[in-house]
Amino acid sequence: MRAFDLHAQTLLQTIFSARRDVRGKHFQSTPIEDEVLRKILEAAISAPSVGFSQPWKFIIVQNVAKREAIYNEFVSENAKAAKLFDETPLYASLKLEGIKESPLNIAVLYQKPTKTVLGQTTQKKMGEYSVVCAIQNLWLMARAHNIGVGWVSILRPKKVKKILGIGDEYKLIGYLTMGYVSEFLDEPELLKLGWEEKKTLNEVVEWV
């Protein structure tokens, strides 16, 4: 069996630490090579899944009109969100997506099961969580290829599904924007801006 060493551990942590949520101002229009995209998607489907159900589906969105419609949905939802932050003027100045600037968007879906799934009998959410693990693998492998990913969450899943013509057997888990970047920030933008502080291990670990 494969044994990893300090070099692997250090490199893995370096990739974790260098991964960023990339927004529009940092994306470049350079297309992602098919072979690179394939490797990134292979990484995604190497993720764990409950009962080995692999309940994921990846819709690569190239169609410009569909992306425009999804962008408009973002603008509408973000206007509502901005009202919730009306005491924090910083919010309105943030660029929170890169739907049109990035060369590729990917809608990541959860396919609802048509039979009983091993391990999903008590916690129904396990299938969705498997898809999130695939997204995290995708995000990390993209970073290892020096490609940025932004997860756009200010979108109503039902609207996105309608725009993309996705059926009821699927649930939208993540809408990702992806492309080469001008820069990966050295820290999360919201940390740099003082929006939130980084939590320490002491704050988030307890022993019982």
Add this chain to the structure above:
Amino acid sequence: MRAFDLHAQTLLQTIFSARRDVRGKHFQSTPIEDEVLRKILEAAISAPSVGFSQPWKFIIVQNVAKREAIYNEFVSENAKAAKLFDETPLYASLKLEGIKESPLNIAVLYQKPTKTVLGQTTQKKMGEYSVVCAIQNLWLMARAHNIGVGWVSILRPKKVKKILGIGDEYKLIGYLTMGYVSEFLDEPELLKLGWEEKKTLNEVVEWV
């Protein structure tokens, strides 16, 4: 900015591919060193989180009586699950957890927000998904330390929370078992057993 190369991409995919969901029969009782556990948890909190909210909490469960109670909860829930698979005798022969065999259990929680979270205004599940990203990072870094992780999902979250004395402000996302192993299987056990087949990229990727 840090640029990664083919070596990093290949090593990352090797870690993805070597990661397994480890069950009781493969765990060894060797304790995990504090320094190694710390590195694995640091990897977890390097995960992305919506609005940099870092809504995660890790409860390291060492108490034997609590682990016994969680094991009993598994046995009870798995008896119910087995009935759903009564036409598949293989189910009853599967060892689906390693709660008592592993030297460490970790309950991974989502802390519900007390203020509006940037990016979580439209999709409320984004906070839980952030915690899942942390679990995936933890899982990968554990593997890079040659430590196995099993995600035990046949447990009622409310029962686990009650056993561990966890308050209403938290939601259980994952209950993990962790330890050094006698073996990492070369493929997922459910693939080896023919329970499910591996899906190809062609089956799970569409272009629009």
